[in-house]
Amino acid sequence: xxxxxxxxxxxxxxxxxxxxxxxxxxxxxxxxxxxxxxxxxxxxxxxxxxxxxxxxxxxxxxxxxxxxxxxxxxxxxxxx
Numbered sequence: 001x002x003x004x005x006x007x008x009x010x011x012x013x014x015x016x017x018x019x020x021x022x023x024x025x026x027x028x029x030x031x032x033x034x035x036x037x038x039x040x041x042x043x044x045x046x047x048x049x050x051x052x053x054x055x056x057x058x059x060x061x062x063x064x065x066x067x068x069x070x071x072x073x074x075x076x077x078x079x080x
Contacts, residue, residue, distance in 0.1 A: 029078050036071060 021028055 032074070036074075 018028065020026075021031060
């Protein structure tokens, strides 16, 4: 039940924030790209075990590739 409440609150907050983008003339695409980089940097910095590329397993490498493809997809379809 807590997860459901958190999901509803998060979705509502995102909706309100995107409405504020229009009010303050913030480019939505730039905000989303900035969010991707910020989330990536926070994930790398706050992850407690040291990340060693050579020790990654196949599923972890697949996740990294899929994330990269998502970023490339956004860039191509927004600027293409």
